[in-house]
Amino acid sequence: MRNWPRNLKLGVGLLIAWILLAVFGPMLLTGDPTTMDLMHSLHPPSLAFPFGTDNLGRGVFTRVVYGTRLDLQIGLFCVVPVFIIGTTIGIIGGYFGGFFDGLSMRLADVAVAFPFLVAVIAIVAVLGPGLTNMYIAVAVVNWVSYARITRSEILVVKQMDYVQAANILGFGNTRILARHVLPNVITQSLIYASSDVILAVFTGSSLGFLGLGAQPPAAEWGLIIADGYSFVSQAPWISAFPGLAIVALAVSFSLLGDGLADVLRPELGR
Amino acid sequence: MLSYILRRLLLMIPVALGITLAVFLLVRLIPGDPARAILGIHATPDLLAAVRARLGLNDSIVVQYLIYLRNLVQGDFGQSYYYGEPIARLVGERAVPTLLLLAYSTVLTLVLAVPAGILAATRRDRAADHVVRIVSTVGVGLPPYWTGFILILLLSVTFKIFPIGGYGNTWGQRMFNLFLPALTISLNVAPLVMRALRSSMTEALGAGFIDTARAKGLSGWAVLLRHALRVAILPAIGVLGLNIGFLVGSTVIVENVFSVPGLGQLMISSINTRDYPTIQMVTLIFGVIVVLIYLATDLLQMLLDPRVRKAQIG
């Protein structure tokens, strides 16, 4: 750990801090993120309300802290399923080739033809707004990135001497895949995943902002920002603080991603 | 060159068919009866039957797709339920602001990224480089709906320089009104291009032809712009092309933030009015735009890089 590059140390540290905030943050707060209190509507930041209050008198700070839970959950639920699905498709297609490979790659061609956000919005539009449908939509579209990355890595690794040797020695495909191919292939997906979390949170909060993701009165950063738009001149704090949270989360994950890339793929250099 | 473009267009046919199929199937995803989803629960049976017939829901799915394709080819995109006018006209009108916004933000992205990338590469590991890198790390993390908010807060509300939104009637007005929306998108995309340029520029500046150029007696600027940048810009354009989907996606958000009457705004308002044929068509148009921009990027790289030209055409 002492040899980790600075950005990785910082990234991991910040990630742990975010998780702690998501898990324990709400417990330390006395306020509730959804209870309205019209007596304290649109208060500017103060000791009682560090980030001020919104038009319904809810503390923005409380909502942003609760939002950490929801937005980290969005990051997790958007990335983990597609990581598993996409990597599996990529491995099977890349290693065995054939019809399955051809089919999955043609599907991938079509999926990347649409702008990611447009595709997700279109699917949510027909399935109906809400987080669950958004997770489905993201899964339908985003497995492609992982499948493509994994597949191209597999094609390289397959040609490596040690895999060829294992093949000649008559080891079964499962064993070759698990012992020799997988560890080499997974790193690239892992690096991609850490930056993909940012994209996922962006997508989730974008949909929240457009009214297609998390539904009111949930405390979700994009949703809070949308709430604040009507009060841009009276109460800019409503939208400003959740945005800062997103930026901070994004920077944490991009440090993590850069750090991982430095450690796992030192040959890429910087 | 022309035959190459034709060949590329032919190769696009499978993807184009895939796009139409995906968009066609999209509406079939609607849980339950699409006609009821469109009309709502209070629809009369007569009306339901009429909509079913119009959607061709009584035919088999293959026939439905073929009819859909035939209509597309004939330019018959159907009628918008909400606006009550042909979708073709609606989409055509709304495409102009979106394309303008796309072009605008691409130009702004280059205007921001190129000088920053050159600065970072020529001052590598010095203060200017660190500043540019920190700014770009933060920039990638700027969600457009929030950047838009901050820009509105600063430049529209506090200093009343730019309007809070809207499009405008003259081209001059439009360029002025679209400045903030385009900037919002660029601030997010420029860091990616800047990073690519920083590394390609660093590599180019260390290349042998830079020595040759300097040995000719060229000025520092001529070496930098005519020799290093000409080579280094190519990977940066590639990165911009790869992120075009991201850029187009951002226009959807930004159009809604700044009330730009483009395709993205049409898409969201159509979702609110359950205008499925319009959603379908807008999605299709977005797909076509992205595929065409990919093609344009490839052609641009061929135009700028004789090595690519040779590899592709021979």
Added chain:
Amino acid sequence: MSGALLQVQGLGIGLTRRGATVPLVEDVSFAVRQGEAYGIVGESGCGKSTTIRAVIRLLAARVRITAGTVAFEGNQLAQASEATLRPIRGAGIGMVFQDPLTALNPVITVGQQVAEGLRTHGKGGRDGGRERTQEVMRLVGLPDPQRIAAAYPHELSGGQRQRTAIAIALACSPRLLLADEPTTALDVTIQAQILRLLSDLRKRLGMALILVTHDLGVVAQTCDRVAVMYAGRIVEEAPIARIFKAPAHPYTVALLDSIPRGSRAAHPLHPIAGMPPDPAQKPPGCPFAPRCPRRSTVCETTFPSWTRHSGGGGFACYHPMEAGHG
């Protein structure tokens, strides 16, 4: 030496690294007369490329001239500003580099790259240098200049590329051509052609040539006088005939012994057991001492002073070879 075209005096070059300066070249002095061919020979890393790059100040980042002067036609270059150097680069002094593949810009046509220098120095004329470009391309023996001028570097062969690089260097008729290992990256047969071309052009155009190479055989064909460098210093300088007939410095002898009989292979030389010293940890005395068969204790403490040859040149050694070796 008065009347010299180029006069390098006490040149020192250092690499700045973490606040400290590592000397790459120390106390190098030589002079090149008008129309003369001067060779600089040594193993890779001996500072020969750094030395001629310093002449027109094309040093890598963090590499700096720390001492001495460089005078070209009376202009002091060692500390001159970029603005002073620019009219001399290309017009007064041209340079040809080692690898013709990387020395040409891949996305600009060959003709434009030749013409660019002409226009920069105001020698483009009415047609933007097109006429002169074709002329100089014919001069370096490129067939069908019209067609090649419109080509891109990757469409040319290695030899054609190096001819183009020479054309770029010669476009503005410089009085001095610097050639940094111009044949190392080429096939053996092409090497001979390029060397002959350089010799030819020098005589026809009456310009001076400094040829840097690791190959004494190349110098033998091309140069009038030669300097042998080792670990950042010139250890011997002499007219070409003397170097082969009566070398004084043991290192020169070792270099001569390393030339393969019959053919001259393009490998970098490893003439003697051991490696040149790391510039950061150079021994205090003669840097060649650890590898030298003739060393004595004095060699390991003090760098020997310069002894003049009777016929010009000289050497830096306490124990020179007796005349008649080789």
